[in-house]
Amino acid sequence: MNAETGPVIFIDDNEDLLRAATQMLKLASFSPSVFGSAEAALASIDENFDGPVVSDIRMPGLNGLQLFERVKAIDPDIPVVLITGHGDVELAVAAVKNGAYDFISKPYANDRLLVTLHRASEKRRLVLENRRLRDAVVRSAGDIPLIGEAPTMIRLRETLRQIADxxxxxxxxxxxxxxxxxxxxxxxxxxxxxxKPFVALNCGALPESVIDSELFGHEAGAFTGAQRRRTGRIEHSNGGTLFLDEIKSMPPALQVKLLRVLETRQITPLGTNETRSIDLRIVSATKADLGDPAARGDFREDLYFRLNVVTLRIPALRERREDIPILFGHFLERAAKRFGRPVPDTSAGVRDRLMSYxxxxxxxxxxxxADRVALGLEEVDTPIAPGRKEQAVSNLPLSEKISLYEATVIRDALQECGGDVKRTIEILGVPRKTFYDKLKRHGIDAADYRRNASV
Ligand SMILES: Nc1ncnc2c1ncn2[C@@H]1O[C@H](COP(=O)(O)OP(=O)(O)OP(=O)(O)O)[C@@H](O)[C@H]1O
Ligand SMILES: [Mg+2]
Structure with missing residues (x-):
C-alpha cells in the first residue's frame, strides 16, 4: 500500500494510552505529537497543520466534541477522528454528520485506526496541495507580463528568465x-x-511591536496574549518566495535578525529554543539606491550585501519613453474591457501628453x-496631477518642440545601431562632442541600447 503518513496530533487524558499510541504511530512511520488535553493540543493547530487530529471524546476540560468544534473553526478541512467509549456513539455519529472525519469505538484494533489515519492524511495533503495550486492560479489570473520593448526592458526580461529558476x-x-x-x-x-507560497511583506507597514512574531512566529504562551501557536510568515513561505517590500524601512533590530536568517537559513520562533530549517528565496525591493552610503541611512551594509546577490534595476518610465505608447495601448485596452466600453481613439492631445509628461x-x-481616458474623463487641457504644470506638445514653444524631436531622432538612431556610438554619430553626422552634449541634455544613456550589456 502506498500509504500516506506524516504528522498526527493524538489527544487522550490517559497517559498509558498516549504512550502506546505514540509507539504504534511511530512504528507505522507517522510523526505523532501527543497531548494530555484538548487545550494543550489546540495551541499547536493552525490552518497550515498538515495532518489529522485524533481525540478521545471523554476528557476533563474541553472534551473531544468541543475540540472538534474548535478545530473546525480554525480550518474545517483538518480531519478530526474521534475515539468513543461506551454510550458516546450517538454523539460521535452526530459529529461525523457535522463534519468530523470519522469515529472509532473503543476498544479498537490498531490497524483500524491506522487505515483511517492513512486516508485522513492523504485527504489533508490533497486539500493543502489544492489550496496552494488555487493560490497559484489566482495569482496568475491577474497575470501581468512585464511589458516593454526598450532595450533595458528586453534585457531585464532576459535576465529574469535566466535567474528565475x-x-x-x-x-x-x-x-x-x-x-x-x-x-x-x-x-x-x-x-x-x-x-509554493509567494509571501509579500511590507517592512514599513507593520508596527514594530508585532513584526517579530509576524515574521518568526511564536509558540503558545511565548508572551502575554499568545494563546495559540502561530506560524510566522517566513516559515509560511517555506519552499516558496518571501518578498520583502520597502526594506529600507525595516527597523534596525529586525535587520539583525533577518541577517541571521539569511546566513543560517533557519528560524527560531519566539518562546522556543528550537531552530527550524527553511528553504526560501528572498526577493527584496527598494526605491532608494542602497548601494550609496548617503542614501542607505541606517540600513545595515552587511544586510544590503546579503540581499543583493543580484540587483535588478528597473528604469523610470521617463528613461524609456519608447515604452510609453506600448504600455498605454495595453492599459487602455484593458481598461476599456473592464469598463465595458469601446476602446477610444487616441487623440493628438492625449498622444502629446503621453510623450511630453x-x-x-x-x-x-x-x-x-489610461483608466481615465477609457472612461472619457480625461480632458486634454487638464493637468495630469493637480498642481503640476504640464503642457501638451502642441502648446510648447518651438525650441522645446525641436528639442523633443531631436531626442527622439537620437534615440531612434541609437536603437538602430544597437548602442554603437561611433556608428550613431556617423548616421547623425554631428561632431562627437556635440553628440555627447546632447545625450547629457536629454538624459539619454547609450549603454541602454547595447543589446548584450548586463543589467
Ligand atoms: N512593465 C510593466 N508591464 C505591465 N504592467 C506594469 C509594468 N510595470 C508596472 N506595471 C503595473 O504598474 C503598477 C505598479 O507596479 P508595481 O506595483 O509593481 O510597482 P512598484 O515598483 O512595486 O511600486 P511601489 O514602489 O510604489 O510599490 C501595477 O499595476 C503593475 O501591474
Ligand atoms: Mg510595490
Whole structure:
C-alpha cells in the first residue's frame, strides 16, 4: 500500500494510552505529537497543520466534541477522528454528520485506526496541495507580463528568465510604480517554486511591536496574549518566495535578525529554543539606491550585501519613453474591457501628453491615466496631477518642440545601431562632442541600447 503518513496530533487524558499510541504511530512511520488535553493540543493547530487530529471524546476540560468544534473553526478541512467509549456513539455519529472525519469505538484494533489515519492524511495533503495550486492560479489570473520593448526592458526580461529558476536572492530597485512587484512576482512564477507560497511583506507597514512574531512566529504562551501557536510568515513561505517590500524601512533590530536568517537559513520562533530549517528565496525591493552610503541611512551594509546577490534595476518610465505608447495601448485596452466600453481613439492631445509628461508616478500613473481616458474623463487641457504644470506638445514653444524631436531622432538612431556610438554619430553626422552634449541634455544613456550589456 502506498500509504500516506506524516504528522498526527493524538489527544487522550490517559497517559498509558498516549504512550502506546505514540509507539504504534511511530512504528507505522507517522510523526505523532501527543497531548494530555484538548487545550494543550489546540495551541499547536493552525490552518497550515498538515495532518489529522485524533481525540478521545471523554476528557476533563474541553472534551473531544468541543475540540472538534474548535478545530473546525480554525480550518474545517483538518480531519478530526474521534475515539468513543461506551454510550458516546450517538454523539460521535452526530459529529461525523457535522463534519468530523470519522469515529472509532473503543476498544479498537490498531490497524483500524491506522487505515483511517492513512486516508485522513492523504485527504489533508490533497486539500493543502489544492489550496496552494488555487493560490497559484489566482495569482496568475491577474497575470501581468512585464511589458516593454526598450532595450533595458528586453534585457531585464532576459535576465529574469535566466535567474528565475535559481535560488539566488534578488534585490529589485526602482522608483515608485516602476514594476518592482511585477518583477518579484515573475521571479516566483518563472521558478519551480511557483506552486509554493509567494509571501509579500511590507517592512514599513507593520508596527514594530508585532513584526517579530509576524515574521518568526511564536509558540503558545511565548508572551502575554499568545494563546495559540502561530506560524510566522517566513516559515509560511517555506519552499516558496518571501518578498520583502520597502526594506529600507525595516527597523534596525529586525535587520539583525533577518541577517541571521539569511546566513543560517533557519528560524527560531519566539518562546522556543528550537531552530527550524527553511528553504526560501528572498526577493527584496527598494526605491532608494542602497548601494550609496548617503542614501542607505541606517540600513545595515552587511544586510544590503546579503540581499543583493543580484540587483535588478528597473528604469523610470521617463528613461524609456519608447515604452510609453506600448504600455498605454495595453492599459487602455484593458481598461476599456473592464469598463465595458469601446476602446477610444487616441487623440493628438492625449498622444502629446503621453510623450511630453515626465511620469513621476511611472507605470502606475500611466495605468490611472489610461483608466481615465477609457472612461472619457480625461480632458486634454487638464493637468495630469493637480498642481503640476504640464503642457501638451502642441502648446510648447518651438525650441522645446525641436528639442523633443531631436531626442527622439537620437534615440531612434541609437536603437538602430544597437548602442554603437561611433556608428550613431556617423548616421547623425554631428561632431562627437556635440553628440555627447546632447545625450547629457536629454538624459539619454547609450549603454541602454547595447543589446548584450548586463543589467
Ligand atoms: N512593465 C510593466 N508591464 C505591465 N504592467 C506594469 C509594468 N510595470 C508596472 N506595471 C503595473 O504598474 C503598477 C505598479 O507596479 P508595481 O506595483 O509593481 O510597482 P512598484 O515598483 O512595486 O511600486 P511601489 O514602489 O510604489 O510599490 C501595477 O499595476 C503593475 O501591474
Ligand atoms: Mg510595490
Amino acid at each position: 535559481t535560488d539566488v536572492d534578488v534585490l529589485v530597485e526602482g522608483e515608485t510604480g516602476t514594476g518592482k512587484e511585477v518583477v518579484a512576482d515573475l521571479l516566483h512564477r518563472w521558478s519551480k517554486r511557483r506552486t 515626465n511620469w513621476p508616478g511611472n507605470v502606475r500613473e500611466l495605468v490611472h491615466f
